[in-house]
Amino acid sequence: MPAEDSTSARRTLGQKLRALRKKASVSQAAAARVLGISTQTMGRLEEGLSARSASDLYMNTLCNLYHATDDERRLILALASETRRTAQRGGGWWQPHLDREIGDFDPYTTLEDQAIRLTAWAIIRLPTLVRTPAYSRAIAWTDTPNAPTDHTEERVHRELKRQARLDDPNFTAEIFLSEAALREEWGGPAVMAEQRQHLTELDQRPNVSIRVVPFTTRNHIGALLGSFTLLEFPMMPKSRMTQPPIVHIEEHIGDLYLERAAEIARYKSALTELRNSST
Incomplete structure (x- = not known):
């Protein structure tokens, strides 16, 4: 399967379908029988390898089987729709923050949970995985100054929960910071x-590396790029295939997910240059 034939929307759809099935205590074989497909095809759907099974008919059938809530059903249908659109485009996903079709579900967090390696370049704001609560709170206040206090604290709480990824010894984080971020x-x-x-304490962990590109570094590629994160994934248990990597770019009004092989190669090359420029 070429990298261009896999999308981040498809992966998040598969993860959500698997989570709903397990919550409903339905076996993969039983779900496949209801749809009239093979267990192997069902496994490919849950691993994000198949867009052909992401029809609204199949999605509604599974939602009925899993006793999905109205919000969960809207999420599944929205992800299935985006999966079909990105399959036609050949990859890539722009997900506006103002698009409330998928509620509070965060596609990036789903992908981060599945990743085995994260490599990031940060210019002004530190990546969520390495923030202190006070730093996260300051970011939240700046981003949404009129948000109620409880909403801000819930956002900070969600960010702190994500940092548990760093406790997994099989997960590696390599983070490059512009001196401006400090x-x-x-x-x-x-x-x-x-x-x-x-940051100093985190850098002592064997699976975490935090390096800085100083202002004195001349003509480095990071000066031409915005902040971004490269996510790489492990082998999938059913198909024994490895999901292609994804580059995530967070903007003020939405998130961009890149996955074409040529795009990934450019960002990997940039990371190599940043690695050589950092201290």
Whole structure:
């Protein structure tokens, strides 16, 4: 299967379908029988390898079988629709933050949970996985200054829960920071002092590497790029195939997911240059 034939929307759809099936205590074989497909095809659907089974008819049938809520059904149908669109385009997914079709479900978090390796370049804001609570709170206040306090605290809580990925010894994080990311005083000097100490402690972990590209580095590729994250994935248990990597670019109004082989190669090349430029 070529890399261009796999989409991040398809992967998130498969993960969500698998989670709903397990919650309903339905076997994969039983779900396949209801749809009239083979267990192998059902497994490919859940592993994000097949778009042909992502019809609204199949999705509604599975939602009925799994006793999905109205919100869960809307999410499944929205992801299935995006899966079909991205299959026609040949890959790539732009997911606007203002598109509420998929509710509070975060596609990026789903992909991050599945990844075995994360490599990131950050210019101004630190990646979520390495933020302190105070730093996360300062970011949230800046991003949505009029949000109720409980909404802000829930956002911070969700971000802190994601940091459990760093506790998995099989997960590797390599993070490159522009010096600007350490000098921008989110929350003030005390918050940043605590944050810098936290980064130093994280860098001592065997599966975490945090390096800085100083201002004095000349003509480095990072100056031409926005912040981005490369996610790489392990072998899938059923098909024994490895999902192609994905580059995630977070913008103020939405997220872009890149997956074409040529796109990934460009970003991997940029990371090699950043690795050579960092200290």
